[in-house]
Amino acid sequence: MRILLQRSDAKEAAWIADFKDLLPEAEIVFWRESATFAPCDYAVVWQPPAAMLPALREVKAIFNTGAGVDALLKFGEALSAHVPLVRLDDAGMGVQMAEYVSHAVLRHFRRLDDYEAQGRAGIWQPLPAFDKADFPVGVLGMGVLSTRVLQALAQFEFPLRGWSRSQKQLDGVQCYAGEEGLEEFLRNTRVLVCMLPLTPETHNLLDRTRLSMLLPGAYVINVARGAHLAEPDLLTLIRSGHIAGATLDVFRNEPLPQQHPFWQEPRITITPHISAATLRRESVAQIAAKMRRLHAGDSVAGIVNRLQGY
Template identity: 50%
Template sequence: MPQARFHPWDDKGPYVGARYAIVWKPPAALFERETGLQAVFNLGAGIDALMDMPQLPPHVAVLRLEDAGMAVQMVEYVLYGLLRAARGFDHYAAQQRQELWAPLPAVDRAAWPVGVMGLGALGTRVAQAVAALGYPVAGWARSARELPGVEVYAGDAQLPGFLARSRVLVNMLPLTPQTEGILNRAHLERLRPGGYLINAARGGHLVEADLLALLDEGRMDGALLDVFHDEPLPPGHPFWGHPRVIVTPHVAAMTLQAEAVVQITDKILAMEGGGSPAVVARDRGY
């Protein structure tokens, strides 16, 4: 965008009259100083931190990255967790340490139904990729929709049924007041025996003590966790050394710069030309 002027944020800098801001966890002073903002572009799919800011003016449009190279990364991450659990690769790793040759039975995909919570751009790609491998897949969304190869459940009334048919639960939901703490004991214990959780959305979705209790009681088999209430995960946290928990440092789907640049500049140019790209609905939080 050679026709535009870009100003790196400076805490002590002057008012520059910016119309657009490109941010990730911006300081409150940005919105207090740049009072002419028309739109804010969030450098990621999750906008919960931005929406929680009281300084964010209600009239400013909020736009988030819808893919920007993240969907294929998220598919890879979920498939890694699913296949590690379903194919028993942890067992083989333990056998190697013991110099033990003991093949497990072939995987029965019907015994590993997958449930994907959240069918946005990333969740839809994940559900379709899992279905392409022959695993039974269901998705749960706020409203009903059609998704080939995926059984779709919608709304609070259908959540219990969705959970009860799932063994591997993949969380792809946005973090909103309605979804905070949704991965709690009451919901997780509805999963099929041998339940496995993959949380690649936000740490605020998970009640950590509930998951730990279910793992220790044998009600769930394991979890792959990429996000946490406190990040970095504090030293000594029970997840670090738990034998049934895999911890990754919020890397499931990272923003790719080149793709993000194209997406953001296209939307700015569209707005400058009088267009209306999709914006975040403040009442839903996504």
């Protein structure tokens, strides 16, 4: 078994070491532009450049080492349709995402930003508390990671909503589906958590029209992709008071440019795309197990539906 490995973060040595440890029967080849390689069975990639496309057409499957596959699907028909794309199922990202989102929800619910501002001003003053019954949390997307987040939030007894492209069921969650269910979902959501895959249909999904459907004083958390959110529209609605604030981990341009107005808006909390890091050891273990199954002629979970985009 030969594996073609590509990384865009200069961490290839650690990935190679883990593959040698967890899949010792495989030969690991690191991809470099302009280099020539003997045919490989599988490719493991993270944000591959267009120059890698010829090599990706020759493998039996491509494994993506992130939660989203938009960096691959952007190549369209240039990425051979006969080569399966395999995404990570969780690999330790679910618990990280649950931690991040739960913290953001609780921070807003308990008004900790307000108390920190009072503390800096030397003000000792209890503030009116939110009523949990009037604080429904809605999650856009109901995949593996979203389900983990909803299960974590359930422990705090928030009213929970979930929206997905097709109808889903999850205990304790009021589920909505399809375009016809999206407006009702938004109109019944106080804290909106975006965890959708980025597809042509979800690009700019959170624009002024849809964000205005949220309950007054809503709060927005985006841990998916920056292109889901119309950034100027969010700013407008925060400044108008319809949206109370936001916690944003992803942006259209990363790193977020210093001149971006988000930096100057105190009601927006910014983090540098850290809500759920890829855990290398867990990811390699999952990929290695799937490679062994494919090599034995068995099926694996996590095959991307290219038409749906996830």
